[in-house]
Amino acid sequence: MRLHVFQHIWFEDLGVIQDWAHDNGFNITRxxxxxxxxxxxxDDIDWLIVLGGPMNIYEEDKYPWLKQEKQFIKKAIKEGKKVLGICLGAQLIADALGAKVFQCKDKEIGWFLVRFKNIKESSILKGIxxxxxxxxxxxxxFEIPADAVHLAQSDACYNQAFSYNCDKVIGFQFHFEFKQENIKRLLEQYSGKIDSGPYIQHFEGINSGCHNAVLNNDFMRIILSNLKGID
Structure with a gap:
């Protein structure tokens, strides 16, 4: 199987997805x-993973490659590829499916509860x-795209995840893929650059919650295995 990755910034990589892909015999290109x-x-890919990044989907003047990326995502979905988007990647998928992407009332930074829904309607959440x-x-x-299934919500952000095309296309706003080292790298990049807010944890709180990454990584592996099992 051939897994292609869209990466937008050096410090947001595949995380545990790379480990899972290697364990399952995938060839990874980027x-x-x-x-x-x-x-x-x-025709050279079977899966497309669209990662996160600090840019917004509407910043095409600043990041001209966004136009080509959006077109490719649309084509991948149309051709029935398995597509997983995380954070910015989920927003790009939502946009490709005609849904609106917009600014939340509050930033959401740190460890917060996600509640899953429509679990019986989505095989992707089996075991979660x-x-x-x-x-x-x-x-x-993002808005939930037409004909997609709303999968998750949080207190700060009602639309946290969706699936589309019989679970072949998945968007997650949160980061199950981040290992502890990914989170620490992110904190290093944004040290002293984050405002306060009702859903923004201080960096000490984020660091103290990093043990959650181990369980999050387990859930990411389960979701990827569920996606692999979908015809």
Missing amino acids: TVFYKNESLPDI PKQVTAFHWHQDT
């Missing part, structure tokens, strides 16, 4: 947009508990 790398041929403390780092969010 388009690193901040290095102006080219897109693959759509009804609520999980997950890691968040975002301000924008």
Whole structure:
């Protein structure tokens, strides 16, 4: 199986997804947009993973490659590829499906409870508990696309996840893929640059919650295995 990754910034990588993909015999290729790398041929991939990043989906003047990325995501969905988007990646998928992406009332940064819903309607959530403390780092969010299933919500952000096309297309606003080292790297990049807010944890609180990443990674592996089992 061939898994292609869209990466937007150096410090947001595959995390535990890379471990799972290697364990399951996937060949991993990448388009690193901040290095102006080219897109693959759509016939050369089976899965597309769209990662997060600090940019917004509407900043095409600042990040011209966003236009090509959006077009490729639409094509991948249309051709029935398995597509998983995380944070910015989920917003890009929502946009590709015609849904609105907009700014939340409050930023959501830190460890906050996610409540899953419509579990019986989505095989992608098999083996996942009804609520999980997950890691968040975002301000924008998305509407649930037409014909998609709303999968999760939090107190700060009602639309946290969705699935589309019989669970072949998945969007998660939160970061099950981040290992502890991913989170620590993120904190290093944004040290002293984060405002306060009702859903913004101080960095000490985030660090003290990093043990949750181990369980989050287990859930990411379960979700990926569920996605692998979908025809």
